[in-house]
């Protein structure tokens with residue numbers, strides 16, 4: 136974040152605060168003594184454009200991430216799931232993501248899905264995420280901020296999206312090549328699609344320096 | 346390395362040494378780590394948070410200390426405070442926040458507690474040797490670092506005025522930093538000396554708890570309420586600062602007209618046209634207490650005499666308790682003043698851009714400013730710039746040269762010599778941030794093709 140960007144934001148009215156719904160799954164919640172919270176790994180915080188919000192990740196994602204030894208959380212931004220609606224566009228939703236990120240015990244990876252990818256990308260311009268994972272990004276603003284603290288960035292899209300303009304723009308923006316998963320971009324929370332996608336994301340995360 | 350006898354010094358290679366684990370030290374450690382540096386931070390106390398931690402042996406917190414700057418103007422730019430906190434968090438919340446920051450970024454593992462740095466000096470060109478003051482019975486440890494950032498704060502050494510007869514005064518005299526327990530005011534006749542934020546806050550505490558409160562102030566200052574036009578005052582004023590100059594002046598005058606008139610009604614002249622460039626007093630209750638008579642304002646104290654205190658105007662009172670809210674003396678004892686641009690006779694630091702040593706490229710100070718606004722964001726950008734500089738000076742000689750020219754130019758107008766010694770650390774926040782922005786741009790911007 137540049138000093139100018141910060142100073143502009145510090146002089147703009149803050150979005151109306153909302154009581155945010157945050158779902159958390161820790162390795163300790165797994166009733167499996169073999170799996171421990173590994174303090175060497177970074178926690179993961181997820182958000183999605185799906186109106187279900189945090190609950191969408193409850194079916195499978197959070198548990199799978201916790202199984203890898205990571206603290207796993209998901210946030211419903213304003214108007215999603217159990218979080219009341221309140222005024223504000225993508226910037227206010229990015230604010231919700233940052234506010235959730237600072238409550239995670241350690242520096243966290245941000246994973247955003249669909250519109251959630253746009254919010255996560257904006258949030259990473261304000262908060263030094265440990266990593267930024269964009270899954271099938273949708274409605275991403277033209278001007279994306281440079282991520283604070285230069286985290287590693289992963290773009291994962293469904294095979295059908297690889298040629299889309301949006302995906303190309305995002306991969307150009309970060310100078311990265313997207314990885315792909317098999318399945319539909321809007322249906323990533325269950326079944327084989329979820330399993331495959333999570334394998335890709337988690338092995339990428341494990342390959343990054345802690 | 347061999348030419349200096351360094352038998353005992355442990356070499357930490359290119360690691361950076363940060364002195365102090367208050368807000369400034371913590372922010373420095375986080376930003377250095379983010380830029381790839383190994384860091385050792387030394388804290389003389391056994392806790393982090395510096396003056397915001399009441400467990401710090403010398404903490405200057407007094408009863409009911411709250412921030413005078415609002416949440417959005419005080420939080421660290423890349424780690425916001427929870428947005429359900431009040432506009433003006435308490436000292437306890439400030440400590441909770443700094444503790445969460447340290448935990449979130451894993452800073453504690455880089456901090457050595459109970460380790461006071463007693464001395465540091467340059468060795469082998471740009472490197473530094475630091476001496477950790479020994480715990481009782483042990484030998485002093487010496488270590489070598491690639492660079493040092495001093496973040497020791499400037500509110501540790503009380504400024505104690507002397508008055509004729511003070512030593513024989515029969516009542517109790519405390520510096521504001523010693524007034525830990527609010528019950529000390531209860532039922533007492535209290536005299537508070539000093540019109541800064543501490544003096545004004547404590548006078549308000551006395552107004553509601555003590556039997557009587559007289560407040561001695563020797564000159565006027567800007568009195569701002571905590572809210573202006575329905576918004577936190579610092580936020581409202583900062584917003585105006587981004588307007589064009591002619592408009593800003595007009596709008597600022599307009600928004601300050603009410604508070605200024607109220608202060609004048611209470612006999613307080615505002616110095617200068619606006620509160621920039623001088624730390625304003627930010628307390629909405631004070632003038633109301635003056636207005637309802639629970640705080641009585643007086644001028645300068647002339648002398649103490651047995652149980653009595655006499656003022657310059659000839660009046661006298663008989664206080665049980667005198668609180669000297671007369672501020673602090675900035676002191677950096679662990680380094681020779683010359684290294685920070687001072688002299689033996691005039692030891693006050695004269696730094697480039699208020700942070701870089703003019704003598705050593707790898708020595709900097711964080712947080713040695715009084716910006717009249719939130720300090721933490723300023724320290725964030727300072728330490729961001731310092732971290733980038735430490736990278737650039739190695740990797741990019743050309744950019745390093747333009748940086749040197751630039752900090753020199755940026756420091757031109759801070760001719761400290763003519764400044765009242767008590768205002769040496771004051772900066773105009775707006776100008777200083779702009780200057781930090783230019784320095785960071787020089788260090789980061791892609792060179793023009």
Ligand SMILES: Cc1cc2nc3c(=O)[nH]c(=O)nc-3n(C[C@H](O)[C@H](O)[C@H](O)COP(=O)(O)OP(=O)(O)OC[C@H]3O[C@@H](n4cnc5c(N)ncnc54)[C@H](O)[C@@H]3O)c2cc1C
Pocket residue numbers: 364365366367368369370387388389390393394395396397401405406407410411412413414419460461462463496497498499500543679711712718719720721
């Ligand atoms: C009463 C009061 C209220 C304030 N209110 C506000 C406010 O509302 N808003 C705001 O923005 N600012 C406020 N400030 C300004 C405050 O200075 C900053 O907020 C901030 O806390 C400064 O942090 P620091 O780390 O620079 O200094 P400090 O908090 O003083 O920390 C310095 C640390 O260095 C350690 N240390 C010192 N010497 C050595 C040594 N030789 N070796 C090892 N360790 C050492 C100390 O033990 C301490 O932990 C206030 C200050 C005071 C006194």
Ligand SMILES: NC(=O)c1ccc[n+]([C@@H]2O[C@H](COP(=O)([O-])OP(=O)(O)OC[C@H]3O[C@@H](n4cnc5c(N)ncnc54)[C@H](OP(=O)(O)O)[C@@H]3O)[C@@H](O)[C@H]2O)c1
Pocket residue numbers: 410411412413414504505506507521538539540541542543544546563564624670671672673715767
């Ligand atoms: N709640 C808060 O957040 C809060 C509270 C307190 C302090 N602070 C900050 O902490 C810092 C220190 O504040 P402070 O109020 O303790 O100190 P300060 O701002 O330095 O104020 C000291 C006051 O004492 C007066 N004084 C000094 N020497 C004197 C003498 N010999 N005789 C008579 N009066 C004398 C000064 O008058 P002159 O100006 O004439 O020298 C001034 O009014 C400031 O940065 C302040 O903003 C913040």
